[in-house]
Amino acid sequence: MNLERVGVLGAGNIGIGVVTDVVLHGLYAVVVDVSKEQLKRAEAEVLKNIRFAPLLLKSAPRLTKEDALKRIVFTEDLKDVSSCDFVIENVTENWDIKRRVYETLDVVAPPAVCFGANTSCISITRIASVTKRPTQVVGIHLMNPVHLKPTVEVIRGYHTSEHTLEILQQLFAQLNKQAIIVDDLPGFVSNRISHLFMNEAVFVLQDNIATAEQIDTIFKKCFGHTMGPLETADLIGLDTVMRSLDVLYEAYHDQKYRCSPLLRKMVDAGHLGRKTGKGFYAYPE
C-alpha cells in the first residue's frame, strides 16, 4: 500500500532536503520545528529547491509554488504528525533533544507508524530504546541534497523488524531510492569514516600545512572525490560535524574522534558553513 503523508521533524539543513524530496515525489509532508523562524526559512528553501529541481533532475516535475504549498503543512506542534503514515526525524544531533522528541513522538504517533531516524552518528538501538516500539525504528541516513541522492545508508537497529524494513522499502520505491542496509554501531559506515577525514583535514589546516583550497583540491584532483573534506563539512554544517564527532568520541572512547579545537572555535564564532554563509569558505547570498 502506498504511503501518502510523511512527518518531517526538524526543518534544518537536512529536513529541508527531505521535504523537497517528499513533495517532488507526490507525497504530502507535515514539517515540525520548534523555531518559527526556521520554518519560514525552510518554506523559502524548499520552494527554491522545487523551482530548480527540473534543471538538475530530468525526472523532477514542474510544480508551481501553489501546488507545492498544498502538499506541505509547517507547524510547531508535534501532535500534527498524528495524521502521518511514516515519520522521518531530523532534529539537532544532540542526544537530550532527540530523546525528548522520541518520547513525545511515541505518544502522539499512531501505534502502527514507523520512525526513520536521520542521525549522523547516534546509535539507532539507543534511539529506539526510548520508545515503546523499538521494532518500528530504523536508521535512514539521508544526505544532502536529498532529492539528488538515489542511494541511502539504512541502519538496522538491534530490534528493527523485517516488517519495518519492508515499509521503508515501500517508501523508498515511491521516492525512487535504493537502500544499502547495514547493522548498527555509532556513526554506522559512512560517518565513522568520513568524520575522521573531515576532522583530520581541520587539524591539517590548524597546523598551517596547507590552505583549505589546497586540502580540498588534493582530494578532488588526486583522489577523484567530488568534494573535498572541508567543503563537505561546510555543506553538512560545522555544528553538526562537531556534535557528531562528540557522539563518536563518547561512544568509542577513542582519541581518534577528538574534535579539532579549530572546528570548535569556528562553531563558537557562529561560522557554521553554507547555512550561515561562512565556514571554511564564504558563501555570499
Ligand SMILES: NC(=O)c1ccc[n+]([C@@H]2O[C@H](COP(=O)([O-])OP(=O)(O)OC[C@H]3O[C@@H](n4cnc5c(N)ncnc54)[C@H](O)[C@@H]3O)[C@@H](O)[C@H]2O)c1
Ligand atoms: N546536515 C547533513 O548533511 C546531515 C546528513 C545526514 C544526517 N544529518 C542528521 O540530521 C539531523 C539534523 O541535522 P541538520 O544538519 O539538519 O541540523 P540543523 O541544525 O540544520 O537542523 C536541526 C533542526 O532541528 C530543529 N529542532 C531542534 N529541536 C527540535 C524539536 N524538539 N522538535 C522539532 N525540531 C527541533 C532545530 O530548530 C533545527 O531547525 C542531525 O541528527 C544530523 O546529524 C545531517
